[in-house]
Structure formats: C-alpha cells, structure tokens
Amino acid sequence: MDWLNAIVQGILLGGLYALFAAGLSLIFGVMRLVNVAHGDFIVLAAFLALVVTQSTGLHPFMTFIFVIPLMAGLGYALQRGLLNQTLGHAILPPLLVTFGLSVILQNGLLEIFSADNQKMDAGPIETMSLTVAEGLNIGVMPLAVFVIAIGVITSLQWMFYGTALGRAFRATSDNQQIAQLMGLNNRHIFGLAMALALVVVAIAGIFLGMRTSFDPSVGPGRLIFGFEAVIIGGLGNLWGTLIGGILLGVSQNIGAQINPGWQLLAGHLTFLVVLAVRPRGLFPKVDG
C-alpha cells in the first residue's frame, strides 16, 4: 500500500509540475524563447499572492483576482519592452537576458521578503483528504491542483487550436515574416503569448504557495521541474507535458519511498533516461 500511495501522490504532484511547465512550453512553442527566469516568476506570483492575502484577508484561492491580471500585464510589458529586443537569429541573447532577470527577481524578493520560509494558509482544506481505500488517502489540496492543471491544459489546448488568437500564435511560430503579411504584428503577438504564459505562472505560483513552503531561492528548482516535464513529454505537446509532469512526480515519490534522500535524484534519472532513449521526448510534435 505504501507503494501505491507513493504512485498516487506522485501523479497528483505531477499536476503541479505540469502547471510549472505549461507556460514554459507555450513560450518556447510560440517564440522559441527559453525563459530561464520562469521559476522565479512562479515564486514572484506566490509572493504576490501572499501579499494579497495578508493585506486583504482574501483566501489564497481568491488572490487570483489580483495576481492573474498583474502577472499578465507584467508579461506583456516585459515582452514588448525587453524580450522582443533579444529575439533574433542568435540563441544566446534571450538566455542571457532571462538569466539576468532571474538574478534580479531572486535578489529583489530577498531584499523585500528576506530568506525566511513563507507559506500561505489555505485553511481546513489543507488537511482534508478522501479515503479511497484502506490506507490510501488522497489529499483534497493535491487533487484540486491536479484538476486545475488538467483544466489549464485543456483551456490552453482549446485556445491554441480553436481560437483566432491560437491560430495567430501558430502562424507566427511557423513563419514570422509571412505572418506579418496576414497583418499580424509579431511583437504584439509575442507580448500576448508572454502575458498568457504568466497567467499560467500566476496559477502555478498561487498553488505552489498553498501546497508547499517557499522562499526567494526556490525558483530555479521549479524551472528544472518544469523544464524536465516539458522535455519528457515532448516539445510542443501540452498533453505530453502533463504526462511528463506525472512521470517526474511518480519517479520522485518512488525514489523517496526507496530512500528519502533519493527523491530528486530519481526524478532527474527518469529525465536522463527518457532523454537518452527518446531525445525528442515521449510524444514529440510531428513536424509538418
């Protein structure tokens, strides 16, 4: 039963990892940008949510009313004001600039909030659980995160393949010059993509802040989990990203079951094995 428990909890943890990963995947898909500061933006969103609950008394769940528009606006402004200038034929400038952003965010948060561990109090829901079978309990909170992750990925999938904005994202990703001939301003399109990615980041940050404790330094770790989930699942495939997150979560929990110190190692090993056996991930997008 311990093993089954580890696997089930791992699956639910995978939902959180998929939330970390979805924004990363979206940005890479639309503009081939690897956002090294992605994890730090998740942490920034968690701190924003913390400030909102503390100053308004809102339940952490409800902080999205403020955190989502703030992060979306930040994403659009950041893309138009800074990141668009780094995009071109070279791969290095966006990496360097987002790495710089990562350093700035971590130190800025450290300056304001100190290195103390923070956690948002979600109230009784934190300890609620459903007993599925004898010895197998599912926490309501992890389950909620998992359901939200599926909801987010379903919405993104629909947005990409069922809306005019998604069509514009795909066209711009295919060919920026030709997309301009359709009247699409790719700088604006990229701004919208970053805004959308930071909406997902806002959701991820809020749940990060409720599920676990956090401090200004945990961003890069979230980036790694998100990155591994994207690569395991296959670039450009959102459902693949969810499965990647689940595999990562399950591996980590099985590793921890064997030896508590092996949790992270087991996740990284799974990532390396997938990378070695299927370098393009388990479900790569077929190139047209």
Next chain:
Amino acid sequence: MPEPVLLQTHDLVARYGDFQALFGIDFSVSAGEVVAVIGANGAGKSTLMKAIIGLLPSPAGSVLYHAKPIGDLAAHEITHLGMTLVPEGRQLFPSLSVEENLVIGGQMNRPGPWSVAAVYDLFPVLKQRRHQPSTSLSGGQQQMVAIGRALMSNPDLILFDEVSLGLAPIIINDIYAALPRIIEQGMSAVIVEQDISRALAVSDRAYCLQEGRISLEGPSGCLTRAAVNHAYFGV
C-alpha cells in the same frame, strides 16, 4: 485617360547587409493595371516585392501607396492598407489546415468580394481538402491556397512572386486561368514571372530587372523580343 497611380517607388534601394540588391528603382502601378516583372535569377525581383510590402526596410518617401509614403512602415501595417504578397515558394503555415490558412489571410476583416466561400468557388479542389494539413497538398494546390490566402485580405494591389515556380505546365495553366477572375473586380496586380511570353501575355505593362536595375520598361504589347532579350540577358 490614364488611371490614377496606385503604387509608386522613387529611387528605391535595398540591401542585405553589405550586399546591395536594388539600385534606385522607379516603379509604378496604376489602378486596375496588371504589371509584369521579369528578369533572370538573382536580378532582384523578389527583393523588389519584399521592399514594396515592407519586409525589407526603406526610407518613408521611397514607396508611395495611394499617394501616401509607406516606405518606413512594417509589413503588417502595409497589409492593413490593402496590399499583399503571394510569396515566392508559397510559404503556407504548416501548423494550419488549408482552411485555417485561408481564414488567417482574412483576419484583418477588410471588406471586399473575397471570402472562404469565394476562394473555394475559384479553386473548387481546395474545398474537399479544407481540413487537411496545408503541407499534405500537391504543389499546385498549395499555390492555390497561397493565392487564396492573399485574396482573403481583399487587397487593392496583389503582388504575385513566381506563382509558377516548380509547377508542371498544365498546373501553371490552371493557376493563370484564375487570374482574370481575380482582377475583374478592379484589383491591380504585379506578376513576377520567369516565363517571358506568359508574363507579357497576361500584363498591360512590363518591367525587366537586371542586376538590381530596371533595364527595360514599356507596354507589354510593344516590347519586341530582341529588346526583351537584350534587357533580360544583357546581350
């Protein structure tokens, strides 16, 4: 009575880095006119199209459209003014289905006669393939999608860059057969074409480019074979 000038370039130059591809081009298209651009490989025909549509930067006053300077505008701004390009090599969006390629061409919502239904009417074969990935079509069908996608923006001026490239002669005939129905609504067109006789046959006026300069210009019916050969090959 000459029609008003729709598009005009003044001393237009274009560069790729240090390499200069166009040298002082004066080019014009009147309302309702079909203008051919011929020239050997590398003469600068595609470069001229890209400079006009805004994919290559130029000073504001070097391109006038509807008498307004547009040289410094970006391509997405120029397309909003009612000009579009059917790019060389078709360049469909591989992630989009046939129909999505058409729909995105019309996303500016410019009013006019062209709609998805009108394009299917012009190229009926596309209707059966509307939900297929655009890359699964034959070359000729892909060219039809590229033309339809450009028409969807209901432009006043449409630039065709070598629509016959890599297609079988019979398919090329099909494509050119659609031209009268495209321009009958009053749309002006620029046709870049390697096939000199076809270019002269479908156009009112023609320009010949040679190494980035205009080497010959005149009404298509009046250009003699010898003059064209000389302008084309420089012999």
